Amino acid sequence: MTAAWSIRGGFRSGPDPGALRRPFFIAAVVVFALVILTEVGMSLVLGQTAVEPVSADEAGRLGVPLDVFLKTQRADADPPGTGIGFLAFLDGLLLFTVVMLGLSLIMDLRAYGRIQGIVTLVVTFLWVIAAFLTAMLALAKLFLMIGLFVATPFGTLAYLALWGSFPKGQAAAILGLLLLLKIVFAVLLILSQPKFFKITGLVLLLALSVLLQVILGVIHGFLPGPLVSIGDQFWALITVVVALVWAVVMLIASIPAIINALRVSGSVGD
Numbered sequence: 001m002t003a004a005w006s007i008r009g010g011f012r013s014g015p016d017p018g019a020l021r022r023p024f025f026i027a028a029v030v031v032f033a034l035v036i037l038t039e040v041g042m043s044l045v046l047g048q049t050a051v052e053p054v055s056a057d058e059a060g061r062l063g064v065p066l067d068v069f070l071k072t073q074r075a076d077a078d079p080p081g082t083g084i085g086f087l088a089f090l091d092g093l094l095l096f097t098v099v100m101l102g103l104s105l106i107m108d109l110r111a112y113g114r115i116q117g118i119v120t121l122v123v124t125f126l127w128v129i130a131a132f133l134t135a136m137l138a139l140a141k142l143f144l145m146i147g148l149f150v151a152t153p154f155g156t157l158a159y160l161a162l163w164g165s166f167p168k169g170q171a172a173a174i175l176g177l178l179l180l181l182k183i184v185f186a187v188l189l190i191l192s193q194p195k196f197f198k199i200t201g202l203v204l205l206l207a208l209s210v211l212l213q214v215i216l217g218v219i220h221g222f223l224p225g226p227l228v229s230i231g232d233q234f235w236a237l238i239t240v241v242v243a244l245v246w247a248v249v250m251l252i253a254s255i256p257a258i259i260n261a262l263r264v265s266g267s268v269g270d
Helices: 022-040 042-046 056-061 066-074 083-106 109-150 154-163 168-192 194-198 200-222 225-269
Strands: none
Touching (some): 109 225, 168 194
8 A cells, every 4th residue: 555655656657647537537536425425424415405394383284193203303314323424434535545546647746746745644644533533432432332231221221212223224225325336436447447456555445445334234234123233333433443544554654755755845956
């Protein structure tokens, strides 16, 4: 992965800049942006604000039973649980990697070399901070869930009231959509430049993203109903830790690029 982020070799040593098919590449970026939007919240994709909220009285006049209305009010278009949303931490790094790939093939090599290292350093530094804080909060929530579940009887009752029901069907539908979008993304990326998939870091990151998502689906499908929320929270923690480690590696790998850029700037100044 370090070679993929170097300035001198960079992505130039892989794909041929003249062979980049920009329409397919742009489509791939758009598709993967939809992946992240879906993970963060389906409401952003579906345009939830287009529907005006109604009151209970208005719903009653429309013939909607009160219990159905209340359930509808509690439901939203966001992904259930935490695991799906936390996939965005890793997929965000993948999208950033792909964008940097495209810039390396479009921009002038000198200009790209000057900005690539510092941009990667800033983005990954902020990513590390966000992922670390999120991991701490996720760990605290996991301990809370486990503590309530084993504290019979009242703690268990509180856990069941808060997290005892997990919408497996909705989660499975979203995970299926995400997998389909990632397959489309991979196909479009290959069509834009087949040699992209000779870059080890990119392939590993995409494979890791799919693997974490598939395992999350297995957890949702095979754990008993009351334990799905705990399993989902546990895998969300694993996911954000993996993203944190990857961001740290990218952060460290960006330092030589910055040093090389400073050396080049110094030699030009002399």
